[in-house]
Amino acid sequence: MIKAIKEFAYQFLKETEQTTIKVISHHDTDGITSASIITKALQRLDREFSLTIVKQLEESVIKNLPEGHVILFVDLASNSFNYLKEIKNKVFILDHHEINSEIPENVSIINPHLFNEEEISGAGLAYLFAKELNEENTDLAYLAIIGMVGDQMGKSLGKIYTQILKDSNIELKKGITLYPATRPLNKILEYSSDIFIPEVTGSSEGSVRFLREMGIGTVNGKYKSIIELNEEETSKLITAISVHRTDNGLTEDLIGNIFLVNFFSRLEDARQISAMINSCSRLGESATAISFCLQKRNSKEKVDSIYAKYRQNIVKALNALPILKKIERENYVIINAEDKIKDTMIGTIASIISNSKEYPEGKAIIAMAYNEDKIKVSARMVGKSGRNIRELLNSVIEIVGGEVGGHHAAAGCNFWKN
Known part of the structure; x- marks a missing residue:
């Protein structure tokens, strides 16, 4: 695949010498980090370009592409060949989603599915491409890891x-997967949404009591972070969480990779940065997210404010769940939020529900919300088993019309209300 990326980059440079570039990327963390990499790479080449971030690649977006521009899609478009073959533009695609039709003649694409490669995110592909354009772009490797x-x-x-990790200078550690791993332990336990511990989760006093009972105290009046715990303290914490958690998770699930990024001159957990980027996009602040990714001055303070607002919106959405219309069958549950939850938030809520203990493994969570004159659907599979959720949505869209994107366990689509 690396050889193909070299040729892809050569063709792109040749096609864009005298032509304006239109870049289109997805609005999730992977898409935003991809767009940030491409933005910086094209600026360094002094290429003329414009950037659009979309929730989903709909037919209307493709029909309105500027004539005479070279088009670069990042983290999307592998499922849009039926639309792309109708336009005259030269199209380049860096994407990792499944391909379901023949590649048109006007399209050059890099997709791991074509090379039987390891799974690589859009940001990973954007970075490999940028590195071929200019070796100076190795300083963007951290964004590829955040996108991953x-x-x-x-x-x-x-x-x-x-290799990307080596380029990035990001520190990789094994540890307890509660995040952010760089924050005080009592706060991580109090605000954790991944693991629910009765009388601890959501309680400041409960989290302190929980740590005190296992013999983990403060140092200079402050609790250690996860990455500061010694082996004995880590073992105590794993045992205590395993005994008290209510989500039926495995002890092995508590240990995993932690990626530590030097971001705005501070060591940060990549998962926290990812969550903050995602919050910007969900609240329509993708330009701010890109500035944040590229560590532009003054962007962090704004993103901190957006992230706080985003978390408030999640709480409001979760509080609305009991009053929403639901249809539940053996293998699926449909949750119709209508206009009570924003379409940009419905995917986050579907993910939270699928990771909760409420539904059994293998059940499909299908959540819907209004998106102006369309309905946005976000589908998630509970656990690691179950059918391909993207194929399920595809079978529906073939009947009602619309666009589908996503993966085996998480996918989404839009269709008209009428």
Whole structure:
């Protein structure tokens, strides 16, 4: 695949010497980090370009592409060949989603599915491409790792990601997977949404009492972070969480990779950065997210404020769940939020529900919300078993019309209300 990326980069440079570039990327963390990498790479080339971030690549977006521009899609478009073959533009695609039709003549694409490669996120592909454009772009490798973490691909690293990690100077540690791993332990336990511990989660006093009971105290009046715990303290914490948690998770699930990034001159957990980027996009602040990714001055304070607002929106959405219309069958549950939850938030809520203890493994969570004159659907599979959720949505869209994107366990689509 690396050889193909070299040729892809050569063709791109040749096609864009005298032509304006239109870049289109997805609005999730992987798409935003991808767009940030491409933005910086094109600025260094002094290429003329514009950037658009989209929730989903709909037919209307493709029909309105500027004539005469070279188009670069990042983290999307592998499922849009039926639309792309109708336009006259030269199209370049860096994407990792499944391909379901023949590649048109006007399209050059790099997709791991074509090379039987390890799973690589859009940001990973954007970085490999940028590195071929200019070796100076190795300083953007940290964004490829954040994008990987955002797409939940950080559990094991193949050959390509191992090299990207070396380029990035990001520190990799094994540890308890509660995050952010750089924050005081009592606060992590209090605010954790991954693991529910009765009388601890959501309680400041409960989290302190929980730590005191296992013999973990403060140092200079402050609790250690996860990455500061010694082996004995880590073992105590794992045992205590395993005994008290209510989500039926395995002890092994508590240990995993932690990626530590030097971000705005501070050591940060990549998962926390990913969550903050995602919050910007969900609240329509993708430009701010890109500035944040590139560590532009003054962007962090704004993102901190957006992230706080985003978390408040999640709480409001979760509080609305009991009053929403639901249809539940043996293998699926449909949750119709209508206009009570924003369409940009419905995917986050579907993910939270799928990771909760409420539904059994293998059940499909299908959540819907209004998106102006369309309905946004976000589908998640509970656990690691179950059918391909993207194929399930595809079978529906073939009947009602619309666009589908996503993966085996997480996918989404839009269709008209009428």
